[in-house]
Amino acid sequence: MPVVVDSDDDGTVAQELELEQMRSTLEEAIVKMCSTPLENRLRLPRLALSKRNRAVVRALNPMLVTYLEASRDLCETDSIIFGAALAVCRIINAKLTMAGRATGQSSAIPAWRIRIEERIAKARALIGRLICFRSGNTRPRIVRIVRMAFAGTNVSLSQPDIMQKLTAL
Template sequence: MLVTYLEASRDLCETDSVLFGAAVAACRIICVKLPMAGRTTKESSAIPAWRKRIEDRIAKARALIGRLTSFRSGNNRPRVVRTVRMAFAGTNISLSQPDITQKLTERIDDLKQKIAAWGKRIRRFSERSRWFNQIRLFQSDQKRLYKSLEQPEVCEAGP
Protein backbone atom coordinates (compact mmCIF):
# COMPACT_ATOMS: atom_id res chain seq x y z
CA MET A 1 0.00 0.00 0.00
CA LEU A 2 2.88 2.35 0.79
CA VAL A 3 4.36 1.74 -2.66
CA THR A 4 1.29 3.16 -4.41
CA TYR A 5 1.45 6.36 -2.38
CA LEU A 6 5.19 6.73 -2.96
CA GLU A 7 4.78 6.25 -6.70
CA ALA A 8 1.97 8.82 -6.77
CA SER A 9 3.99 11.47 -4.91
CA ARG A 10 5.18 14.22 -7.22
CA ASP A 11 7.87 15.92 -5.19
CA LEU A 12 10.08 15.53 -2.14
CA CYS A 13 7.60 17.26 0.17
CA GLU A 14 4.84 14.77 -0.65
CA THR A 15 7.25 11.85 -0.26
CA ASP A 16 8.26 13.22 3.14
CA SER A 17 4.62 13.48 4.21
CA VAL A 18 3.86 9.93 3.07
CA LEU A 19 6.88 8.50 4.89
CA PHE A 20 6.10 10.48 8.04
CA GLY A 21 2.51 9.24 8.00
CA ALA A 22 3.71 5.67 7.57
CA ALA A 23 6.15 6.06 10.46
CA VAL A 24 3.42 7.46 12.73
CA ALA A 25 1.08 4.61 11.75
CA ALA A 26 3.79 2.03 12.45
CA CYS A 27 4.49 3.59 15.85
CA ARG A 28 0.80 3.47 16.75
CA ILE A 29 0.55 -0.18 15.70
CA ILE A 30 3.49 -1.24 17.88
CA CYS A 31 2.36 1.08 20.73
CA VAL A 32 5.38 3.37 20.73
CA LYS A 33 4.72 6.93 21.85
CA LEU A 34 6.17 9.74 19.80
CA PRO A 35 7.98 12.46 21.74
CA MET A 36 5.88 15.24 20.17
CA ALA A 37 2.44 15.35 18.60
CA GLY A 38 3.59 16.86 15.31
CA ARG A 39 6.90 16.54 13.56
CA THR A 40 9.79 15.28 15.61
CA THR A 41 11.93 18.32 14.80
CA LYS A 42 11.18 21.23 17.10
CA GLU A 43 11.68 24.72 15.75
CA SER A 44 13.84 26.77 18.07
CA SER A 45 12.92 30.27 19.07
CA ALA A 46 15.23 33.20 18.46
CA ILE A 47 14.89 34.17 22.12
CA PRO A 48 16.78 31.88 24.53
CA ALA A 49 14.71 29.99 27.10
CA TRP A 50 16.58 31.53 30.04
CA ARG A 51 15.73 35.01 28.76
CA LYS A 52 12.03 34.14 28.54
CA ARG A 53 12.16 32.80 32.11
CA ILE A 54 13.79 36.00 33.35
CA GLU A 55 11.23 38.13 31.49
CA ASP A 56 8.44 36.09 33.11
CA ARG A 57 10.07 36.59 36.51
CA ILE A 58 10.25 40.34 35.86
CA ALA A 59 6.58 40.45 34.86
CA LYS A 60 5.55 38.57 38.03
CA ALA A 61 7.69 40.83 40.21
CA ARG A 62 6.17 43.94 38.63
CA ALA A 63 2.68 42.60 39.24
CA LEU A 64 3.60 41.89 42.87
CA ILE A 65 5.00 45.40 43.28
CA GLY A 66 1.72 46.78 41.97
CA ARG A 67 -0.30 44.73 44.45
CA LEU A 68 1.99 45.63 47.37
CA THR A 69 1.78 49.32 46.48
CA SER A 70 -1.98 49.03 46.18
CA PHE A 71 -2.19 47.44 49.64
CA ARG A 72 0.10 50.10 51.11
CA SER A 73 -2.20 52.83 49.78
CA GLY A 74 -5.22 51.25 51.49
CA ASN A 75 -6.67 48.67 49.09
CA ASN A 76 -7.89 45.83 51.31
CA ARG A 77 -9.64 43.69 48.72
CA PRO A 78 -9.35 39.94 49.31
CA ARG A 79 -7.21 39.26 46.23
CA VAL A 80 -4.73 42.00 47.17
CA VAL A 81 -4.58 40.85 50.80
CA ARG A 82 -4.02 37.24 49.69
CA THR A 83 -1.15 38.34 47.43
CA VAL A 84 0.43 40.34 50.25
CA ARG A 85 0.15 37.34 52.59
CA MET A 86 1.86 35.16 49.97
CA ALA A 87 4.60 37.79 49.53
CA PHE A 88 5.38 37.60 53.24
CA ALA A 89 4.89 33.84 53.56
CA GLY A 90 7.71 32.15 55.42
CA THR A 91 8.53 35.29 57.36
CA ASN A 92 7.32 36.20 60.82
CA ILE A 93 5.43 39.25 59.57
CA SER A 94 1.75 39.80 60.25
CA LEU A 95 -0.38 42.26 58.31
CA SER A 96 -1.69 43.72 61.57
CA GLN A 97 1.76 44.82 62.77
CA PRO A 98 2.23 48.57 63.24
CA ASP A 99 5.37 48.68 61.06
CA ILE A 100 3.80 46.84 58.10
CA THR A 101 4.19 49.94 55.90
CA GLN A 102 7.95 49.89 56.43
CA LYS A 103 8.08 46.15 55.72
CA LEU A 104 6.06 46.69 52.52
CA THR A 105 8.44 49.44 51.42
CA GLU A 106 11.45 47.20 52.09
CA ARG A 107 9.90 44.33 50.13
CA ILE A 108 9.03 46.65 47.21
CA ASP A 109 12.58 48.05 47.15
CA ASP A 110 14.00 44.52 47.25
CA LEU A 111 11.84 43.51 44.28
CA LYS A 112 12.88 46.64 42.37
CA GLN A 113 16.55 45.76 42.92
CA LYS A 114 15.94 42.22 41.67
CA ILE A 115 14.17 43.55 38.57
CA ALA A 116 17.09 45.90 37.90
CA ALA A 117 19.59 43.03 38.22
CA TRP A 118 17.56 40.76 35.92
CA GLY A 119 17.18 43.57 33.38
CA LYS A 120 20.92 44.25 33.53
CA ARG A 121 21.60 40.57 32.79
CA ILE A 122 19.36 40.69 29.71
CA ARG A 123 20.93 43.99 28.61
CA ARG A 124 24.47 42.57 28.92
CA PHE A 125 23.47 39.57 26.82
CA SER A 126 21.84 41.79 24.18
CA GLU A 127 24.92 44.02 23.94
CA ARG A 128 27.26 41.04 23.71
CA SER A 129 25.07 39.44 21.07
CA ARG A 130 24.97 42.68 19.06
CA TRP A 131 28.78 43.01 19.25
CA PHE A 132 29.21 39.41 18.16
CA ASN A 133 26.91 39.90 15.18
CA GLN A 134 28.68 43.12 14.19
CA ILE A 135 32.09 41.43 14.32
CA ARG A 136 30.79 38.55 12.22
CA LEU A 137 29.23 40.98 9.73
CA PHE A 138 32.48 42.99 9.59
CA GLN A 139 34.41 39.84 8.71
CA SER A 140 31.98 38.88 5.95
CA ASP A 141 30.53 42.13 4.51
CA GLN A 142 31.97 45.42 5.78
CA LYS A 143 29.83 47.59 3.52
CA ARG A 144 26.60 46.15 4.94
CA LEU A 145 27.90 46.63 8.50
CA TYR A 146 28.63 50.31 7.96
CA LYS A 147 25.23 50.82 6.33
CA SER A 148 23.55 49.17 9.30
CA LEU A 149 25.52 51.42 11.68
CA GLU A 150 24.37 54.55 9.80
CA GLN A 151 20.70 53.68 10.31
CA PRO A 152 19.13 54.94 13.54
CA GLU A 153 19.06 52.28 16.22
CA VAL A 154 15.62 51.02 17.23
CA CYS A 155 15.21 50.33 20.94
CA GLU A 156 13.66 46.98 21.69
CA ALA A 157 10.88 46.94 24.24
CA GLY A 158 12.22 45.16 27.28
CA PRO A 159 12.66 45.39 31.01
Protein backbone atom coordinates (compact mmCIF):
# COMPACT_ATOMS: atom_id res chain seq x y z
CA MET A 1 0.00 0.00 0.00
CA PRO A 2 1.58 3.29 -1.01
CA VAL A 3 1.76 6.05 1.55
CA VAL A 4 1.49 9.64 0.32
CA VAL A 5 3.47 12.58 1.70
CA ASP A 6 1.30 15.46 2.88
CA SER A 7 3.19 18.75 2.60
CA ASP A 8 0.90 20.55 5.12
CA ASP A 9 1.53 18.07 7.94
CA ASP A 10 5.33 18.01 7.52
CA GLY A 11 5.13 14.18 7.69
CA THR A 12 3.43 11.32 5.93
CA VAL A 13 -0.25 10.40 6.09
CA ALA A 14 -2.36 7.80 4.36
CA GLN A 15 -5.17 8.61 1.95
CA GLU A 16 -8.84 7.84 2.71
CA LEU A 17 -8.95 4.52 0.83
CA GLU A 18 -5.76 3.37 2.47
CA LEU A 19 -7.13 4.31 5.89
CA GLU A 20 -10.11 2.02 5.32
CA GLN A 21 -7.79 -0.79 4.24
CA MET A 22 -5.67 -0.16 7.32
CA ARG A 23 -8.76 -0.20 9.53
CA SER A 24 -9.91 -3.53 8.09
CA THR A 25 -6.40 -4.99 8.46
CA LEU A 26 -6.31 -3.79 12.06
CA GLU A 27 -9.74 -5.22 12.83
CA GLU A 28 -8.85 -8.57 11.27
CA ALA A 29 -5.54 -8.77 13.17
CA ILE A 30 -7.14 -7.89 16.52
CA VAL A 31 -9.94 -10.43 16.09
CA LYS A 32 -7.42 -13.08 15.11
CA MET A 33 -5.12 -12.34 18.08
CA CYS A 34 -7.96 -12.38 20.60
CA SER A 35 -8.76 -15.95 19.59
CA THR A 36 -5.14 -17.17 19.21
CA PRO A 37 -3.30 -18.71 22.17
CA LEU A 38 -0.04 -17.00 23.17
CA GLU A 39 2.14 -19.93 22.12
CA ASN A 40 0.73 -19.88 18.56
CA ARG A 41 1.29 -16.18 17.88
CA LEU A 42 3.49 -15.06 15.03
CA ARG A 43 6.95 -13.70 15.76
CA LEU A 44 7.07 -9.99 14.92
CA PRO A 45 10.22 -8.56 13.35
CA ARG A 46 12.01 -5.45 14.54
CA LEU A 47 11.03 -2.59 12.25
CA ALA A 48 13.16 0.29 11.03
CA LEU A 49 12.14 3.79 12.08
CA SER A 50 11.47 5.02 8.57
CA LYS A 51 9.05 7.83 7.69
CA ARG A 52 6.71 5.33 6.06
CA ASN A 53 6.60 3.05 9.10
CA ARG A 54 6.00 5.99 11.42
CA ALA A 55 3.18 7.19 9.16
CA VAL A 56 1.50 3.79 9.33
CA VAL A 57 1.77 3.76 13.14
CA ARG A 58 0.43 7.34 13.35
CA ALA A 59 -2.51 6.38 11.15
CA LEU A 60 -3.35 3.30 13.26
CA ASN A 61 -2.97 4.92 16.70
CA PRO A 62 -6.31 6.80 16.64
CA MET A 63 -8.08 3.65 15.45
CA LEU A 64 -6.78 1.73 18.49
CA VAL A 65 -8.53 3.97 21.00
CA THR A 66 -11.97 2.40 20.55
CA TYR A 67 -10.58 -1.12 20.98
CA LEU A 68 -8.54 -0.22 24.05
CA GLU A 69 -11.47 1.57 25.72
CA ALA A 70 -13.59 -1.56 25.28
CA SER A 71 -10.86 -3.80 26.70
CA ARG A 72 -11.92 -5.60 29.87
CA ASP A 73 -8.62 -6.96 31.19
CA LEU A 74 -4.89 -6.99 30.66
CA CYS A 75 -4.92 -10.13 28.50
CA GLU A 76 -7.38 -8.55 26.10
CA THR A 77 -5.33 -5.32 26.04
CA ASP A 78 -2.24 -7.39 25.23
CA SER A 79 -4.07 -9.10 22.37
CA ILE A 80 -5.22 -5.72 21.02
CA ILE A 81 -1.71 -4.22 21.15
CA PHE A 82 -0.21 -7.35 19.57
CA GLY A 83 -2.92 -7.28 16.89
CA ALA A 84 -2.06 -3.64 16.14
CA ALA A 85 1.63 -4.53 15.83
CA LEU A 86 0.69 -7.41 13.54
CA ALA A 87 -1.44 -5.05 11.44
CA VAL A 88 1.50 -2.65 11.07
CA CYS A 89 3.71 -5.53 9.92
CA ARG A 90 1.12 -6.64 7.39
CA ILE A 91 0.57 -3.13 6.05
CA ILE A 92 4.27 -2.54 5.47
CA ASN A 93 4.73 -6.13 4.18
CA ALA A 94 7.24 -7.19 6.84
CA LYS A 95 8.25 -10.85 6.92
CA LEU A 96 6.47 -12.77 9.70
CA THR A 97 7.59 -16.11 11.17
CA MET A 98 6.08 -18.51 13.64
CA ALA A 99 7.01 -18.07 17.29
CA GLY A 100 9.77 -20.26 18.69
CA ARG A 101 7.50 -22.54 20.69
CA ALA A 102 5.28 -23.27 17.71
CA THR A 103 8.20 -24.20 15.46
CA GLY A 104 9.66 -26.76 17.84
CA GLN A 105 12.36 -24.57 19.37
CA SER A 106 11.03 -25.19 22.87
CA SER A 107 13.24 -28.27 23.13
CA ALA A 108 16.28 -26.28 22.00
CA ILE A 109 18.98 -25.44 24.52
CA PRO A 110 18.59 -21.92 25.96
CA ALA A 111 21.15 -19.33 24.84
CA TRP A 112 22.41 -18.72 28.39
CA ARG A 113 23.21 -22.40 28.80
CA ILE A 114 25.07 -22.52 25.47
CA ARG A 115 27.17 -19.49 26.52
CA ILE A 116 28.05 -21.08 29.86
CA GLU A 117 28.99 -24.37 28.18
CA GLU A 118 31.21 -22.49 25.71
CA ARG A 119 32.99 -20.72 28.57
CA ILE A 120 33.51 -24.04 30.33
CA ALA A 121 34.95 -25.56 27.15
CA LYS A 122 37.35 -22.62 26.71
CA ALA A 123 38.43 -22.85 30.35
CA ARG A 124 39.06 -26.60 30.00
CA ALA A 125 41.14 -26.01 26.86
CA LEU A 126 43.21 -23.37 28.67
CA ILE A 127 43.71 -25.66 31.67
CA GLY A 128 44.89 -28.40 29.32
CA ARG A 129 47.44 -26.05 27.74
CA LEU A 130 48.63 -24.88 31.16
CA ILE A 131 49.14 -28.51 32.16
CA CYS A 132 51.10 -29.11 28.93
CA PHE A 133 53.30 -26.10 29.72
CA ARG A 134 53.84 -27.26 33.29
CA SER A 135 54.86 -30.68 31.93
CA GLY A 136 57.67 -29.05 29.96
CA ASN A 137 56.03 -28.41 26.59
CA THR A 138 57.55 -25.12 25.43
CA ARG A 139 56.29 -24.99 21.87
CA PRO A 140 55.77 -21.40 20.73
CA ARG A 141 51.98 -21.75 20.48
CA ILE A 142 51.66 -23.14 24.02
CA VAL A 143 53.97 -20.44 25.39
CA ARG A 144 51.97 -17.72 23.60
CA ILE A 145 48.68 -19.04 25.01
CA VAL A 146 50.14 -19.22 28.54
CA ARG A 147 51.46 -15.64 28.19
CA MET A 148 48.01 -14.45 27.08
CA ALA A 149 46.41 -16.29 30.01
CA PHE A 150 48.64 -14.47 32.46
CA ALA A 151 48.40 -11.08 30.75
CA GLY A 152 47.40 -8.41 33.25
CA THR A 153 48.69 -10.37 36.23
CA ASN A 154 52.00 -10.11 38.01
CA VAL A 155 53.00 -13.62 36.84
CA SER A 156 55.79 -13.70 34.27
CA LEU A 157 57.04 -16.79 32.44
CA SER A 158 60.63 -15.67 33.05
CA GLN A 159 60.27 -16.01 36.83
CA PRO A 160 62.36 -18.87 38.24
CA ASP A 161 59.49 -20.28 40.31
CA ILE A 162 56.86 -20.21 37.51
CA MET A 163 56.33 -23.99 37.66
CA GLN A 164 55.56 -23.80 41.38
CA LYS A 165 53.10 -20.96 40.76
CA LEU A 166 51.41 -22.96 38.01
CA THR A 167 51.13 -25.94 40.34
CA ALA A 168 49.62 -23.72 43.04
CA LEU A 169 47.03 -22.32 40.63
